[in-house]
Amino acid sequence: MMKSMPLLLAPAGSMRPLKTALRFGADAVYCGAKQYGLRAQAGNFEEEELAEAVCLAHAAGAQLYLTLNIFASDGDLPGMVRMAQTARDIGVDAVIVSDLGAIARIAREVPGLAIHVSTQASTMNAEAARVYRDLGASRVVLARELTLDQIEGMAEALREEMELEAFIHGAACMAYSGRCMLSSYLTGRSANRGACSQPCRWTYSLHEHTRPDEALPIEEDAHGTAILSSRDICMMDFLPRMMESGVSCFKIEGRMKTEIYIATVVGAYRRAMDAYARDPAAYAQDEALRKELRAELDKVSHRVYDTGFYFGRPQVCGEAVGVTQEMEYMGYVLDVSGGVALVEMKNRFFVGDRLETVTPSGSRPFLVEDIVLDETGEHVKVVNVPLQRVRIPCAEGLEAGDMLRGPVRNRKNA
Secondary structure (H helix, E strand, O other): OOOOOOEEEEEOOOHHHHHHHHHOOOOEEEEEEOOOOOOOOOOOEOHHHHHHHHHHHHHOOOEEEEEEOOOOOOOOHHHHHHHHHHHHHHOOOEEEEOOHHHHHHHHHHOOOOEEEEOHHHOOOOHHHHHHHHHHOOOEEEOOOOOOHHHHHHHHHHHOOOOEEEEEEEEOOOOOHHHOOOHHHHHHOOOHHHOOOOOHHHOOOOEEEOOEEEEEEOOOOEOOEOOOOOOOEEEOHHHHHHHHOOOOOEEEEOOOOOOHHHHHHHHHHHHHHHHHHHHOHHHHHHOHHHHHHHHHHHHOOOEOOEEOOOOOOOOOOOOOOOOOEOOEEEEEEEEEEEOOEEEEEEOOOEEOOOEEEEEEOOEEEEEEOOOEEEOOOOOEEOEEOOOOOEEEEEOOOOOOOOOEEEEEOOOOOOO
8 A cells, every 4th residue: 555645746937837836736846046946047937936936825725845055165054044034924835955053053043844855865865864853854765875775774773763755857967966076077067056067968978098089989969079078867667666665756857948848747747646646457458558658758859868866877878868858848838718829839730730739638640720910910831930939729638838749840841
């Protein structure tokens, strides 16, 4: 019997992905303020936006967590404490912190605010979790280097003492618990201060020291080879065991991701988790549903999927070259009225195209029968100006916040 229903935690780099995560079934959303988080290049939230985000999350019955997870210097700590106080006062449910000193000060100076220990703290055993508990933390986001056996052992050892959170989907860093110095060394931008330039995703060649002018081949495609780049984590195929592991919260990585990514991934895991919770035996027997949900994850932009360290060593770096996706983002539905959808265009599509809808209940075929420019009322055969608003006839069931996607086009022939 499942111990308890884990929370599904989704990322949000700005307001639209946050609204999408809530609409597609996230139990909690994590985001960053303009300072002290590890995704400085995400849109992030001003204080007023953060207050609005809290209201939206709570209205949806969800929680909102704020990342304060940089590696802090002495000069950072007073500002982090003030940010934590602001977060508590506007109703943020928890802050995610990695620095030991910051955890201690926030626990001491901001009573009433839950603290979750970031994965960058590399928590890998129950005794370390207890130390953080004694400092005032209520949850640890486990190191991604743990196996599922080890996680299950920690959950059993800790029982009700501490909540455990684990990554279930998304990009993984090639460095231990994300503590990487490549970006600082090559570009002067610290990954541990929120400014990672992701040099592990760059393309490299190999040189032997006696032949410095000769680049030796490594397995690669037309785009080169990213020999330092890890694969993306995907645990959809092992959801039943994750659900029974004792983990309190499943985390999806991706505060730099678009709303189509958030909608697809959150929606797929939400449907899978709910189906398993309703009837584990029926979920195990429903191969069609499991294949459908797993196929959803191939439609968004991602690197080759792997299970990370959950079952031992992950697949070797270097094979996760570039990204792949089966579908691309065509449009965001702003409004639906009188059987017509107002759509914000993302990628070019034509009258007669067979697209798919992306909704919380799943995807459905969608035929583009007509395109009318919202600004002029002109009927056109193609829309190819990003962010242009158009009106498209739609069947019942499409709502504001849904999206349209279509097969990735051959750009040369599109």
